[in-house]
Amino acid sequence: MKESQAVVQRVRRLDKNYQRIEIAIDSSLQTIKPGNALLARPKSMRQDRLWHPYLRTVWWPVDLKNQLVVVDRPTSERFEPGDVIDIIAPIGQPYRFRRSLHNVLLIAYDTDPSCLLLNIPWLVKNNIGVTLVLLGRAREYPFQSLPPQVEIALGEDDDKMLEWQSQVTSIGNADQAFVAVAPADEMASFQEIWTVFLKRRNDIGKNYLFGVFQNLLPCGVGACDACMIPTKDGFKLACVDGPAFDLATLPFIS
Ligand code: FES
Structure with missing residues (x-):
């Protein structure tokens, strides 16, 4: 750095x-x-x-x-x-992709999807399928600027904000999923996303569903502790250990 x-x-x-x-x-x-x-x-x-x-x-x-x-x-x-x-x-740390990867699901829920988008050129170049789901306010993003190989799914309206048409297949087919949510209350929003995935999969193992934290970063070098994330292995820092954390390792997830 x-x-x-x-x-x-x-x-x-x-x-x-x-x-x-x-x-x-x-x-x-x-x-x-x-x-x-x-x-x-x-x-x-x-x-x-x-x-x-x-x-x-x-x-x-x-x-x-x-x-x-x-x-x-x-x-x-x-x-x-x-x-x-x-x-x-x-x-921060690069996203950790599995070695064997066929389909990746990217979800932006009520937030600008920018923190997920640098994945796309690399995934497309390696012939890995990419689905980008835009929920809530994320639907306002001008996705027409993205490569045509990316499958775009838009969420439903307000009372069904966490639903999209191809949800069963896109969650079922994904080898890994990366999710970004509104920074205002990331823990609560990741919990909502976790619940959606649990409905569609019997089991969510490790190294499958990642939350991308978008904290304010006063120092960015691990010096101020302002970006602490509680995990089952103790507190981690979003600026040094993140931004992506395996949701299966967060203590509130059940
Ligand atoms: S921003 Fe200071 S420790 Fe992460």
Whole structure:
């Protein structure tokens, strides 16, 4: 992990809520993998609206191409080519995929799916089937920007928010599943997701269903304990041990 400067190369609006920015990063960060995040702080004065008490925000790469990192950001933030971003990266551990993998299920529940999307280029390249399920507020994500090989499933309306049409087959066929939920109450939302999976599978073993935690990361290096996650093996840190934790190892899950 190191601090470096990145430069915005291109900004493209995806829809009224999202823009896609491509940033040139330090060559030492070319090894970023799915699961790694960036701690970012724009240096431009025009980015004053991005200030928050921890100074840096977590950015999830959604693609890597030609030595550029691609990130989706809300359109409420303003970027222009040439803007300089102060970056600390890589943060966290890469996602741990099984060796034998045919289908992967990605679920975003009431949250922006960005933390799951860097998986997609790698999975598609390796001919692994990918289904992305967008539930609740995640349905607003402009999924048309994703590769055509990705199967998209949209959740039902509010009172059936955790249901989608192909739920039985997509959960049944998945060799592994990675889930992101609204950061406001991740534990409660992961419990809801766990219950949905339990209805569809007799048994949820280890190394199958992962929750991706999207904590605020004040330090990102394991120094402040602000991102502690309780597990059956004691407390872990989202910034060092995460962001993905096997839901079967969390104490509240039953
Ligand atoms: S953000 Fe400080 S320990 Fe994780």
